[in-house]
Amino acid sequence: MSTLYIRLPSRSVADNVAHWIALPCPYALVATDDTVEREGVAALPDLANVITVAQRVVLLLAASDVTLLHLTVPPMSGARLRVALPNLVEDQLMTDPADCVMVAGPVGNPADAPRTVAVVQRSWLEILLQTVAGYGARQVAALPAQLCLEHAVSGASAVITPFGQEIDLAIRLAHEDGLGLPLLPDNPAGSATDVVEALCAIVPTVSIALYVPAEAVTAYQQAVEALLPLEPRVTVLSDGWSHWIEGARSTSINLVAGMAGTAGATVDWRRWRTPIVLASLVLLLNIGALNVEWWRLSHEAAALRASMAQIYKNAYPKETVIVDPAAQMRQKLAAARHDAGQPAPDDFAALASGFSQAWTSVTQNATGPVKPAIATMEYRDRSLLVKPKPEPEVPMAQMKTALAARSLGLAQSAPGVWQIRSAP
Missing domain, CATH: 3.30.420.380 (Nucleotidyltransferase; domain 5)
Known part of the structure; x- marks a missing residue:
């Protein structure tokens, strides 16, 4: 040296x-x-x-x-x-x-x-x-x-x-x-x-x-x-x-x-010049590849959105405002089923029927002088709000299982109030 x-x-x-x-x-x-x-x-x-x-x-x-x-x-x-x-x-x-x-x-x-x-x-x-x-x-x-x-x-x-x-x-x-x-x-x-x-x-x-x-x-x-x-x-x-x-x-x-922080040895950046250049080139290549992939996926997404809009326009040529073709198509199909007399999964009749079957299956084996009963029932925002009477208590876990078997979901929107929705 x-x-x-x-x-x-x-x-x-x-x-x-x-x-x-x-x-x-x-x-x-x-x-x-x-x-x-x-x-x-x-x-x-x-x-x-x-x-x-x-x-x-x-x-x-x-x-x-x-x-x-x-x-x-x-x-x-x-x-x-x-x-x-x-x-x-x-x-x-x-x-x-x-x-x-x-x-x-x-x-x-x-x-x-x-x-x-x-x-x-x-x-x-x-x-x-x-x-x-x-x-x-x-x-x-x-x-x-x-x-x-x-x-x-x-x-x-x-x-x-x-x-x-x-x-x-x-x-x-x-x-x-x-x-x-x-x-x-x-x-x-x-x-x-x-x-x-x-x-x-x-x-x-x-x-x-x-x-x-x-x-x-x-x-x-x-x-x-x-x-x-x-x-x-x-x-x-x-x-x-x-x-x-x-x-x-x-x-x-x-x-x-x-010198308290000044080191006797300084970094010789000249030795690192070639590795730094190579690392920079690799980084640039990766960034370029990511940009190309993002552009390809973005192009595919744009083409898919255009195809969905075209399908919706072909099905409903009189519609002039197309914001979300998938959501609008679901609304149109639900309206068509309703007009044809077919109940939607989140209609009151469908929700009430499914809930009634689940309620019966859970409470039919209840023992005791007082049977479980419902205090109030309300249909709001495409969901059924049910408030059971506090005594006797209805097992909520069993009710969730029974409702899930009928494509319904149960959530507690407030203390003592059940919200039954159509399962996604």
Whole structure:
């Protein structure tokens, strides 16, 4: 998996230029076998193609932008620790914890040892992540630059990164400790002297390994010899990507993990382009097929309605208004049967006859001094409304069965009132 490492300018440097995104940044594209495929210095827009190709992008944040705190944290889960961190570090910050991203380092040995907490300004980190995401970054990590330097057991290590007239100084003091400082020399020609003086002021006693660009090694060696002629505790070395890569792999603090909803891995939609296109085509085909089937069924329904209307018109040519041919045909047939002396199933005579037969079959076996009787009977809206006397009670279930055998239905329209209709 190819990894692109980019050393970014500090927020201070970015605020002092009109277009910080145009600042040249050191970068290296590293293959899976740790081979550096490409390296150099380029602005982020010029690295768009490299960012797209790389499977992982590692942003090395300027040491001055990341504050490392050391706190004694009570034992708690990762989720609870993320919630508690703002309250734990509030007294040590000069800004609102809500405006910062905080990530805790691993549990130390022993477990109650102070833990390292990295803090960075949320707005600046969001700008950086959105910028590289806009260039097609697939997976992004953001690491403190000071923790990616070589760790010297008995001393400190430092790196300078020039960005135009300004210089970012990163210092690693211990395994989980380091800091940074943006420098703006008054005289660019004497920048090496200013850097060495600031470095010796921050680290006054122990030996220091200072990494500088290859073309600046001589100037910094001369500055060290001039400032520390009797105690050469600063060793000037040529900067290279080998110790950066090794340090980036050894650190466990990834500030992207503290973005609370911003994932380090973004979806590479280019991989899904072909499946999405195929799924869209299948969906369009299915929609087209459904539309064709709906049109066919609609056409058949229209033809059936036209045929029914034509049949009704042929049977009753004098009828000019045809709204529902089937219903109108049923009405005509019922009227014809009535005119011919044939009772309709929902006529009073048919309903009363069927009900009488069912009533007789249910009540003929009734025992007791009082026989079941009917209080009222009424024919209304092609249904027979019957109200039996309350005593003795007539078994409604048996009555329903008897009526069903005679193609009649029974429903209770009101308490104690039966409604008998012709069964459909």
